[in-house]
Amino acid sequence: MxxxxxxxxxxxxxxxxxxxxxxxxxxxxxxxxxxxxxxxxxxxxxNTFAQSLKAKKPNIIGTIVPRLDSYAASQTLIGIDEQLRELNYQMLISNTSQDLDREIENIYTMARQKVAGIILLATQITDTHIEAFEQLDIPILLVGQQHQDVYSVIHNDFEAGYDLGKYVMAKGHRKIAFLGVTEKDIAVGLNRKKGFTKAVQETGDCEVKYYETSFKMAEATRKVPGIIDEFHPTILVCATDNIALGALKAAHLKGIRVPHDLSITGFGGYEITEIIHPSLTTVQFFYKEAGELAAQSMVKLVNSEELAPLLLSKFKIIERESVDNLLNRKL
Structure with missing residues (x-):
């Protein structure tokens, strides 16, 4: 060489x-x-990394992700990478495999590597995270979660949950199972549920049961049959598309027809949800655009430019085949 x-x-x-x-x-x-x-x-x-280490003003942006096999994470990373390249910055990626201790370790490691700033695709923010942020003299930007003391780019999970709740109500569903994840995940586990709950409460005359699973499709596949047998909901609202895909598989294995016997919705807007049968009604988040916004915001922070502490990315409901309109049955 x-x-x-x-x-x-x-x-x-x-x-x-x-x-x-x-x-x-x-x-x-x-x-x-x-x-x-x-x-x-x-x-x-x-060697752009070596050049950045020697430069008075480094151009490497550290990006820490909880998992690499996630559609949301991969699309966000594509947006970050493409935008940073346009702005003459480089991205350094570190994966934590959803290990919080490893995540904290990676934050300090990246700081020692003299990155210009760190973009963290967070699942939860603990006191240990905040302690690390306060000790480091570089910009930190959260993506997907928010904290009052840290710059954040988030998906509007509360409003997305609320709008989906209104959509479900408008389709005549009144016996609803909501399959979420741990509330330690403020965005996915708490805010989507809170938004949905608000819509349900405004409508009234509705029976809702809340269940919890992990982000893994296989666990949802195991969990859903028990929910169906115990509660017999008309619709299963899933906190992510992966959970919804697991629910679709579980319904198929039980001989339950979607949406005639059971409607299913998700959150995410993953590409696969459009090509499966039945195609999945879901809330689409614009992950790549959120990544681009995060990259633009981080470069502003690196250059000491003014930035709003909280930025929201867009969403929209994609109506497909997996939700039945029960009001049509009564006509």
Whole structure:
């Protein structure tokens, strides 16, 4: 592999001149062409991470994710990466596998690696997180969760839950099972449920039971048959599309027809929900756009520009085949 010293020797210029060229400094046009020709002939690729560590103003943004096999996380990362590239920044990714201790460790590790800032796709924010943020002298931005002391980009989970609740009521459903996740996850576990509950309370004359599962599709598949046998709901409202997909599989295994015997909804708007049969009615969040917004916001923080402490991304209800209109049956 070629080094800056090799490029300097082949171009017959000083090593500092090559370094200045690679960092966007002032170099004469003739020298610039010589360096570019040698780089082209040798296939030299600059080590942008090493350059960032040496630079007075680093251009690496650390991004910490709870899991890499998540549609939401992958789409958010695509948005972050594409936007950072446009803004001449690089992304460094660290996965925590939903281990909070590892997440805290990664925050400190990235800070030691001299990143310009950290974007955290959080599932929950603990006192230990806040302690870490306060100790670090770099910008921190949360995506997906919010905290009063930290800049945040969130999906409008409460309003999304509320709008879906209104939609379910408008379809005539009054016996509802809500299958959520732990309320330690404020966005998915608490705010979606709270928004949905508000819509139910405003409508009245409705029987709702709340159940809890994990984010894993397989666990939802195991959990749903018991809910159906115990409660016999007309609709199962699931806190994520993955949970809804598990519910669809469970219904199929029990010989239950969706939506004729049981309606099912989700949250997320994953691509697969459109091509399965029946296709899934869901709340679509714009994860890639949220990632782009997070990248833009982080660069503003790095450059000490003004930024609102809380930014909301958009959502919309996608109506498909998995929800029956019970009011039509009564006509």
């Amino acid at each position: 070629k080094t800056i010293a090799d490029i300097a020797r082949l171009a017959n210029v000083a090593k500092s001149t090559v370094s200045r060229y690679l960092n966007g400094g002032s170099v004469s046009e003739g020298t610039k062409k010589k360096i570019e020709q040698v780089i082209k002939e040798t296939g030299y690729i600059p």
